[in-house]
Amino acid sequence: MGAPPEDDPLALAIAPPPNETAEQREARLNAEAEARRISEKIDEQLRVDKAAHRKRRSQTVKVLLLGQSESGKSTTLKNFQITYSPNTWAEERNSWRTVIQLNLVRNINSILNMLAEEMANTATSDPAADADADASDDDDGDGEGEGEPSAAATRATSPTVPLRFTDRHALLKLRLTPLRGLQHDLEDTLGVSGTDDIEHPLQRASTRSPARRTSQEAFIRSHTSWKSKLRSVSEGNLDGMSKRYREAKTREAMEVLAGCKDDIREVWEDEMVQEMLRQRKFVTESVPGFFLNDVERIAARDYEPSDNDIVRARLRTMGVQEYGIKFQIGPAAGTEWLMYDVGGSRTQRAAWFPYFDDCDAIIFLAPISCFDERLAEDRKVNRLEDSYMLWRLVCSSKLLQNTQMILFLNKYDLLDQKLKRGVKVNDHVRSYGDRPNDAETASKYFSQHFREIMKRHSPQPRQFRVHTTSVIDTKATAVTLGIVEEGILQAHLRSVELI
Ligand SMILES: Nc1nc2c(ncn2[C@@H]2O[C@H](COP(=O)(O)OP(=O)(O)OP(=O)(O)O)[C@@H](O)[C@H]2O)c(=O)[nH]1
Numbered sequence: 001m002g003a004p005p006e007d008d009p010l011a012l013a014i015a016p017p018p019n020e021t022a023e024q025r026e027a028r029l030n031a032e033a034e035a036r037r038i039s040e041k042i043d044e045q046l047r048v049d050k051a052a053h054r055k056r057r058s059q060t061v062k063v064l065l066l067g068q069s070e071s072g073k074s075t076t077l078k079n080f081q082i083t084y085s086p087n088t089w090a091e092e093r094n095s096w097r098t099v100i101q102l103n104l105v106r107n108i109n110s111i112l113n114m115l116a117e118e119m120a121n122t123a124t125s126d127p128a129a130d131a132d133a134d135a136s137d138d139d140d141g142d143g144e145g146e147g148e149p150s151a152a153a154t155r156a157t158s159p160t161v162p163l164r165f166t167d168r169h170a171l172l173k174l175r176l177t178p179l180r181g182l183q184h185d186l187e188d189t190l191g192v193s194g195t196d197d198i199e200h201p202l203q204r205a206s207t208r209s210p211a212r213r214t215s216q217e218a219f220i221r222s223h224t225s226w227k228s229k230l231r232s233v234s235e236g237n238l239d240g241m242s243k244r245y246r247e248a249k250t251r252e253a254m255e256v257l258a259g260c261k262d263d264i265r266e267v268w269e270d271e272m273v274q275e276m277l278r279q280r281k282f283v284t285e286s287v288p289g290f291f292l293n294d295v296e297r298i299a300a301r302d303y304e305p306s307d308n309d310i311v312r313a314r315l316r317t318m319g320v321q322e323y324g325i326k327f328q329i330g331p332a333a334g335t336e337w338l339m340y341d342v343g344g345s346r347t348q349r350a351a352w353f354p355y356f357d358d359c360d361a362i363i364f365l366a367p368i369s370c371f372d373e374r375l376a377e378d379r380k381v382n383r384l385e386d387s388y389m390l391w392r393l394v395c396s397s398k399l400l401q402n403t404q405m406i407l408f409l410n411k412y413d414l415l416d417q418k419l420k421r422g423v424k425v426n427d428h429v430r431s432y433g434d435r436p437n438d439a440e441t442a443s444k445y446f447s448q449h450f451r452e453i454m455k456r457h458s459p460q461p462r463q464f465r466v467h468t469t470s471v472i473d474t475k476a477t478a479v480t481l482g483i484v485e486e487g488i489l490q491a492h493l494r495s496v497e498l499i
C-alpha cells in the first residue's frame, strides 16, 4: 500500500504514523485485528437478530381492530376465531354462556327498573291531575312540559294510551327480585365490573333514576381472566372448596334463571310493558346484547350457546387486549395472527397509539346505522361524525402510512331496519339531500365520504378497501374475512421483504 493521497482526510486520519517503530506497528496491527473481530461479531449478531426477527415477523401477522365503542370490533374478532380457529373456538364456546345469561338478566332488570319508576309515578300522582293528563292525550295541543323530561311528561306528550299497571305487575316485579342478586353473582363469576360510568343502552330509554346504576354496562379488562376463571371450574384447577363453591354458584344461577323464566317472559310480553317501552322509544334490535326474545331457550337448564348467540353477546372492552389466533384453515393456515382488540370509548383511545408501530393491517369498524345517534360518553357528539373523525386520525398518521387500512361499514342490517322504520337520513345528515332513503344508497353515500377523507388525509396515496358488513351474520362475514385475509397476507409478506 502506497502513501495516502494528501488531499484525502479520511485516508490521512487512519494512516499509520510516518515514523512508526516495529513494536508500535505490531501493536497497531493487533489492535486493528481485534477491532475487526469485534465488528464482525457484532455484524454476525445483527444478522442473526434480523433473521430471527424476520422469521418471527413472517410467522406473525399483526392486525389492529379500531373504531368507536359498540362499532363491532370484538364481534369481528369472534368471527375471525369462528372462521379460522374452529377447534379452539369450540373449546371456548361454553364460556360465553355466563356472559349471555348476564346480558339477559341485565335486560330484564333494566325493564323492571323502568316499571318501578312508572309505577311509582302512577302511585304518587294526584288522581285529578292524572285525569287532566289523560284528557290532554286527546288534545291536539303540543303538551310539551318544561325542564327535565319525566316519565309522566313523556307519557303526556305521546299520542298514546295512558299506562295503567295492575297488582299483577307489582307481583311479577316482586317475584323477579332474585334477579338483582343473580346479576351481581354473574358479574362476580365473570370478574367483570358493572360500575362503569356509561349507561346501558336499554337505560337510555329510561328517565333519571337512582336505580340506574344497577343496569350499567358490564366491562372486561382482560379477556383471559374471565375465561380462565370459568375454565378453571370445568378443568378442576381450583382447590376442592373453591371448585365446589363455583360449581354451586353456576348451578344456582341456572336454577334461579330457570325458575324465573315464565315470569320474565310474562313481563316481556305484557302489553302495558310493551306500551311503556314504545313510549320511551325503545327499539329492541338496536340494543347490544338483547336476548329477551330468546328467554325460553337461554333460561333453560340445558342451554348451550350457539355462535349466533355469542356474536350477539355484549361485553365492553377496556384497554387493549391481545389475542393470538393460530390459523387452522385457509391460505394463512399455520401462521399465528396477533389481533389487538381495543376499547373504543373516548377515554380508551389514548391506549391505541403504542400499537400502531409494526402492524400489518388495521380493520376499522364504522357503524353506519348510527347516523342519528349520539356517543354514550358525550351526548353532544353524533356517532357518525365521531367515526369520520377517528378515520381521519388513523388515515393521517405517518406511523401508519404503510399499514393496510380496511374499512368495515358495519351494522348494515340495523341501517336497513332503521330506514325501513321511516327514519330519514337527511333529517340528520343535511348533505344527503334528496337521495333515496334506502340502505344501499345511504351506505354508498357514507362510503364515499370515508373515501374522500382517506384521499385527502393520507400522507401518501393508498388503496381504499371497504366492505359493507353486518358482523353478527357469521356466514356472510366469513366470506368478507376470506377477502380480507388474502389482502392482509400479501401486505404482510411485502412488509417482511422490506425488513
Ligand atoms: N345487529 C347488529 N349488531 C351488531 C353488529 N355488529 C356488532 N353488533 C352488536 O353490537 C354490540 C357491540 O359490539 P362489540 O363488538 O362489543 O363492540 P366493540 O366495538 O367491541 O365495543 P367496545 O368494546 O365498547 O369498544 C354487540 O352486542 C354486537 O352483537 C351488526 O353488524 N349488526
Ligand SMILES: [Mg+2]
Residues within 6 Å of the ligand: 073, 074, 075, 315, 316, 317, 341, 342, 343
Ligand atoms: Mg369490544
